[in-house]
Amino acid sequence: EFLANDDEAVLKLVKEWGKDAVKFHIEQVTGKTPEEEKSAEEKATEFKEYFGLEMPELSAGMKPAEVEAKLNEVVQQGITEKAASYEEFRPGFAVEAARIATVVTIDDEWKALLQKMDALKQTVGLAAYKGSEPLKEYQVQGFRMYQKVENKYKARSVSRWLRSKPKKDAKQES
Numbered sequence: 001e002f003l004a005n006d007d008e009a010v011l012k013l014v015k016e017w018g019k020d021a022v023k024f025h026i027e028q029v030t031g032k033t034p035e036e037e038k039s040a041e042e043k044a045t046e047f048k049e050y051f052g053l054e055m056p057e058l059s060a061g062m063k064p065a066e067v068e069a070k071l072n073e074v075v076q077q078g079i080t081e082k083a084a085s086y087e088e089f090r091p092g093f094a095v096e097a098a099r100i101a102t103v104v105t106i107d108d109e110w111k112a113l114l115q116k117m118d119a120l121k122q123t124v125g126l127a128a129y130k131g132s133e134p135l136k137e138y139q140v141q142g143f144r145m146y147q148k149v150e151n152k153y154k155a156r157s158v159s160r161w162l163r164s165k166p167k168k169d170a171k172q173e174s
Helices: 007-029 040-051 064-089 093-130 134-163
Strands: none
Touching (some): 007 064, 007 093, 040 064, 064 134
């Protein structure tokens, strides 16, 4: 669906996925316990590494929804600016780069999922010993793994697209 869409629809999807990417990133950097919670500096570094953008100042008393909204604002602005810089580089390049980033990311994530599914197949046989059906267990766990990958590839596609830089042709430089 993504690859077949027209250019406007692709850029709209990139913006939608940008919101998903923020949610995914917040889940990744938020500790499950207070001991696992990262410092503000660590979170800012990870935001910069993930999105290629500076993380905005966040006050300690902000609610999670406010933090998400503030980060979304920065990412959406980053997407708009990146699309403009890509278009300045070459008309149509923003969409081309988004499609390439998505295909490469899906390929990476799919390979990883297949490896995990293979490992799951090996371990799910033990489900018979605990009284559950191995095939049913494989289907349920495999579907959960797929759902995680689906969310992850959207977030990583946006991340890759935002951090990428077009290479200038040798002809353009001379």
